[in-house]
Amino acid sequence: MEDIPGIKWRLQSDHETLIPLLIVAVLIGVLTGFLAVGFRYLLLVASRLCWYDPLDIIGGATQLPWIAVILIPLSGGLLVGPIVSKLAPETRGAGVPEVIHAVASKQGIIRHRTTFYKILSTVVSIGSGASVGREGPIVHIGASVGSSVAQLVRLSSEWRSVFLACGAAAGIAATFNAPMAGMLFAVEIILVDFEISYLSHIAISAVAATVVSHQFLGNLPAFDIPPYTLVSYWEILLYGLLGIIAGFVSIAFIKSISIVEDTLNRFRIPSGLQPAVGGLIVGLLAVKVPHVLGVGYQSVNLILTGKMALDIIAVVLVCKLAATSFSIGGGFSGGIFAPSLVLGALLGGIFGVAVNHLFPEWSAAYPAYGLVGMGAIVSGVTMAPITAIFTIFELTYNFEIILPLITSCITSLIVVKKFYGNSIYETKLLKKGIKIVRGHDVNLLRSIHVTEYMDRAYERIGVGTGLLDLIAKARESTYPHFVVLNDGDELVGMLSMRDLKYCLSDMADLSTIVVAADIMTQNVHCLVPADTLETAFEAFEGKHISTLPVVDPVNRKKVLGILKKSNLILAYNEKVLKTHIFRNQRR
Structure with a gap:
């Protein structure tokens, strides 16, 4: 510092x-x-x-x-x-x-x-x-x-x-x-x-x-929070179903914003006039359904206090989704967090009225479903379930709502991940050509090939190397990640301390019978010299690995070197720094 x-x-x-x-x-x-x-x-x-x-x-x-x-x-x-x-x-x-x-x-x-x-x-x-x-x-x-x-x-x-x-x-x-x-x-x-x-x-x-x-x-919650009670544990199944529906509504919401943006650009409406087009649509909707105006917390409070009829809830849900899509897609300055809460309350209200009618003995009043629906839509739209759960929990400080919240938020997230794959924020960045993985803009690595940062000298072991020799090599190595080769010097797997640790507790029994082939990782993801570091970044993402072998594209059993995750991060940081310096020079 x-x-x-x-x-x-x-x-x-x-x-x-x-x-x-x-x-x-x-x-x-x-x-x-x-x-x-x-x-x-x-x-x-x-x-x-x-x-x-x-x-x-x-x-x-x-x-x-x-x-x-x-x-x-x-x-x-x-x-x-x-x-x-x-x-x-x-x-x-x-x-x-x-x-x-x-x-x-x-x-x-x-x-x-x-x-x-x-x-x-x-x-x-x-x-x-x-x-x-x-x-x-x-x-x-x-x-x-x-x-x-x-x-x-x-x-x-x-x-x-x-x-x-x-x-x-x-x-x-x-x-x-x-x-x-x-x-x-x-x-x-x-x-x-x-x-x-x-x-x-x-x-x-x-x-x-x-x-x-x-x-x-003041120290007041943002909404008129109703008392919450989990009527029956069977109700958890209903909250799971609410989460599934919320996931699909989240996808529709995300896609509708993109559709509005694409449509305005397709008709070549100047970016300076696009908010006016969005405002015109909002105004037309508000003539008949004024609930679409503004942040929408009035509608949330009407749901949470049980003062909105089913037919009105359904109309407001559709119109609010359309108005928000045209507002954000049109370029107005404002967030999607509050509209997500509003849509969740409306969806939960409709769902709550339905289950009250079908299962009156073991379902809470519809405001309870409106409250949980708020978290479910936020979880699906932002793909941030922990944030969604704690946002609603801090509004209620009622521990009974935790189980329904977790159920709905996680099921909503799973639906969005399965059928769409990106949050609304990631979608916005992808439309600009920016791909973020684990907080890194991997597009910066698109022009760098793995050969520029791979190590051509690497530690290797034979497929028949015994357990005692493996431990000795790991102890002496500064980077205990080994390429495992057969008698023909062909790649058959990778071995690291993660593989070795499972044998350490039974050393006395296994030392003479276990060899590298028994404990190595056989299904190894390999890179080729033509791959970029962007491809490598995606290969590392979500896997508990620190090293990837780089192989010959013709003979994929022939190892040319290894790429360490630490070298990949180093390349990324250098690229970010270089981009920042050049940007400042242009200014």
């Missing part, structure tokens, strides 16, 4: 850096908390200007002439258009994909001006009635604060990413009064690949932001 000009911190070791870095984390949490509070008040002002009562947009819309209901979102789109197309394109949409990209390939750097433009564009978007959430923008704003503070005090790229995540966690925590959910959001969605020691910094930022939010907005 570099010395900070103007601040007399002499940081020489991890022990000495702990307190100063925690102070920075608290500062980021406090700043994000104040920005979140100010952002909420600005949203209230903007909503009051457009709809009279910011706490009852539905009622305000019904009192306005139909032409005003159409023109207000349309005008909001016209105002937002120039911001998201020219002034700050990174403020378009939710903002979370941009934060993920900043961590993966921009060394945690977000432009300082992003905070201002994100607040401005989102206030106009939500204030004018666009069907978007405020959580995504708050994450983007908090991440921008964290990145800016880290840049200001000249921290390394690693700590820039950590403090960017601190700001993101603080944003979620301040919005929902849910510090645990904020912390898990940052870990599960933003960082993905992180050291456990960073968790304390992320947690303390979330706590600091929550304290600030409590001081100004």
Whole structure:
């Protein structure tokens, strides 16, 4: 860590850096908390200007002439258009994909001006009635604060990413009064690949932001939470079915946003006018169904308090999905987290009414299903089930809801993984040609071949090498990963300490009878010289391996060398650094 000009911190070791870095984390949490509070008040002002009562947009819309209901979102789109197309394109949409990209390939750097433009564009978007959430923008704003503070005090790229995540966690925590959910959001969605020691910094930022939010907005939950009771353990099966349905609705939601974006581009509508088109559609829907306007928390509260009829719930679900798709797909600045909660509540409400009718003896009232449905849709859309579970749990603090939540959230996630494969954030990045794996932009490795980083000298053993000799070789080796060859020097497997450890407890009995062929890994994934490091990265992902053999493309039994996972990470970091330097030179 570099010395900070103007601040007399002499940081020489991890022990000495702990307190100063925690102070920075608290500062980021406090700043994000104040920005979140100010952002909420600005949203209230903007909503009051457009709809009279910011706490009852539905009622305000019904009192306005139909032409005003159409023109207000349309005008909001016209105002937002120039911001998201020219002034700050990174403020378009939710903002979370941009934060993920900043961590993966921009060394945690977000432009300082992003905070201002994100607040401005989102206030106009939500204030004018666009069907978007405020959580995504708050994450983007908090991440921008964290990145800016880290840049200001000249921290390394690693700590820039950590403090960017601190700001993101603080944003979620301040919005929902849910510090645990904020912390898990940052870990599960933003960082993905992180050291456990960073968790304390992320947690303390979330706590600091929550304290600030409590001081100004009170210690009240974001929704009117109903009492929850698990009526019967048979009800778990119903929650599993709810999760399956939620998974398919999540896929429809993700795809509908992509379809809107593709359609607007296919008709070559200028990016500066696309939000206006989205606003026009929202306005037309709101004339008959005003529930589609804004964040949608009014509809959630109507579901959770049992005050919405089944026919209305069904209509609002379809129209809200369409309005959100046109709002986000059209380019309004706003998140998908809140719309996901709204869609989940509506879906759960419909499902709850149905099971109440079919199984009245062992099913809870429909608000309970609305509450669990919120978590299920968030889990499916973001593919972050732990965040979804803790978000709803922190709203209720009722342990009885844990089992239904886990069941619905995990089944929803499985459906999305099986039938679609990507979260809404990953989908957004993939449309830009950015592929993130474990928090890394693997596209950066597409131009590098494995031969540039593979080791041509590698340790090998014979297929008949005995257990005692294997242990001796492993003890002497600096990198105990061995290529196993037969008598013809052909590849037959790989052997590492992971394979050896299963024999160590029975050494006395196995030392004379076990050979390499008995314990080696036989089904080995191999690379060829023409493969890129992107292919290698994907091969390593999800597997407990540290080494891959590189073989001759003609004779795949002939080993040319090995590629270590550590060398792959080194190549990635070098590429990120080089890209960052060239980008700064162009500026």
